[in-house]
Amino acid sequence: MEKKTKGAWLLAQSRSLDGYSGAGAARLENISYSGKIGRLYNLLRRHSDEASTFTISQQIIANACQLNGIEKSSRQVGLQVLKEAGRIDVAKDGSIAVLGATTQAVLEATAEIFEEQRPTGDEKAIIDLSERVSEKPVKRAEAEEYIADTHKLKAADATSLVDLSRMTALIDEEGERGRGILFNSHTFRDGKYAQKAFYVLEQLQPAERARMTEVQEKLTNQGALYDADVERLLGKDLYIRLVSVGIFDRMEVSNATESVGYISSPADFQKFGRPFEEDPIDDAKALLASLTYGQTRSHNVRGRITMPEALIRKLVMGEEVGNRGVRAIGEDYRELEARQVIETTERSPGRFTMRLLKKDVGELALTIVRGVSAAQEAVVMDGSPARTFKGPDAARIEIRPKNNIADRRFIHDALDRLRSGG
Template sequence: MDKKTQGAWIVNHAEKLKTVTNADNEFEQINFAGKCGVLLSSLSADDQAILDEKKVGALARAANINIRTELPAFLTELERQRLISKGSNAIEVLGMGSGSILEHASRIFEESEPESKELAVIELAERCSDLPMDESVAKEYIGDSYKLTNKSVNDLFHNVDCIGFVDSEEAYSGNKLLFNGNLFRGTDTKKAYSIISSMSTKDASKINELNDMLTKDGCVTVHTAKQLLGAELLEKAHSIALFDVNSIGNESGQHEFVTKPSAFNKYSNSTVEDAFDLAKAFVTSLTYGMTSSAYNRGRIQMITALLDKLIRGEWVGPATAIGQDYQVLELKGVVEVEKAFGNRCRMRLLKREVGRLALQVITEGDASQNSLESLPSVSATNYKAPEHNRQLSRKNQTVTMKRNIGEILNQLRTGSI
């Protein structure tokens, strides 16, 4: 696989390691390189920049990096890679985009001399992105490819399952199938057809209707999707990533909406873009500005003109909404926000590639403005990505539900694709 894709899986796996106690010691180089990538994404912009110590600490905390025990080591490594230069009270960061950041994460990983098992879990994840794999076949392949004993392979697959590097379900036949949330991020419609053709006529009709709705409108609320599919069918489809569920909200609670996994694939490599979920978070925040903000606080009326100005690197504002509706993007290092006067703030875009992708998605369909009007009227102060929500949903499934999903995956694996 290319370095960007490898870097994306390193970041993905590092995020998964956050949820499991002591698992980072088992996959130490993945954890280190992945967190370096996440930190670099937060610190870097398109142009070279100088960040003071306070801002570096704030961005690190927002990325769930411990500033006392982890940050110094990550900064030392980024300096060794000549990506930053440390001063007494500030750092200078080279300008770079997401693709370059993933390549740097891949290089940090490779230079750390990773163990065979770490290389194995990255390749396993990539292979399970294409089609579900029978676990016995996957074990044989990994064992032969990385010269691992049977015990080492069994221990590795146990850890993979516990951490969630890949997901697994058992079909009624007893076969254990391995897959992950990237199954439907490409544009190959044969996979979706294979799944839909295995369903009852009634369920297939409902899935097709939701697919058509999303193709036309880009996104719908989870409430709308549940009304159409029913809770159980939506959960099945969500579990295998046939649909994505994005979560946004603030102190008033979480609000969820459904999108197609391939919505961004038209404009980018989804595996690479999904490593940081920056464009999705940007589209979400812009949605609030277009549909929820009152005119007197800075409601967006000319989205194309606004984005064009941001992409040129210019400041926009001042407006009250800017200080409230773009906190997620500020914490991820996508925009810079500063006070102008009173409660009014202005902002500029630090990662212009994210703005260009958001502009395409908003103006060319797959997340068009008319569909975004269904989102809730609250200021976005947090964003939970589709993979986080999918894993949360899987933890709450019954045994019967898991077996049904296993059968769907078996159909996908053995279907005429």
């Protein structure tokens, strides 16, 4: 497995493990450890100009880590590890000098840190199996046999490891015990979306097939759709099933009074290769969501976005946006500040400008935005400031427990068709 692929899995899986403290957590501690350091490095990195060095104050680093679930002990250890690896310099006042780094540099550094910890067979097996089921779903029995043989695990340990991966949401399973099929959120993000979507289309009734195709065409033209409109077009049952199996991504933007979702396609970033490796922790999706909100719901008096493509291009070029200050910039992009994707500056009381800290994130978001009319139906909220963003993995995990028997049968059958190649 390439370093960047392994690094992407470590970043994604460490986030899932953040919320898990069960007895089995120690089995995957090196994944959690290295992935968290990789996430810290991603927070620190700036524009992908490898010849440039950026200095970040100790307070900014502390605030960013607190907002991203990286506690003080992990921050201190992580900074030391990154310093020893030659990725950063730490000044006496605690500020950090970062040599410009790309997403690929973060992924490769994370994989190297993982290997330095001498990972266990369990940990190697989880990453291997995650990649395997992202390529196509796998029968649970076959998966257990595979990781037992490949990583020299006892049969009982292989079984309990798959159970652990389900509890921590690293891998999902559909079907009754003995005939379960394993899959994950990246099944449709491997560059083969059209082929896999075709297998799902084949099992639909003609009317359902037409509705699914209509939504796909709208997404191609608009980039994102308000999820209530997609549910209306598909019908509630088909909507839940297609989101649950992963053929559509549901994302969510929240403000102080409500949370509203929109739908995009896992195929959106495929012009860059494997979308998972290009945006492993959803920074570009968060940027897209925030800009969509600013375009569709922010009032003119606050600073409404009217030309999203031009705005992102300006950010990607390294220019500051906001002229002499815009109120919405200080209110709607707090999630992006927390992720260290943008930096805002208060130019006068309550009025802010912003600049992009991660050029490659902006370039990815630009692949979704299509002209000045992109995603007009994407987010319908009440006009108050946007606060948080929820990525497709978290949204799908919330939907899955609501699946009824018919939903689960559909998902199992769809996965089985993908597994067997139609």
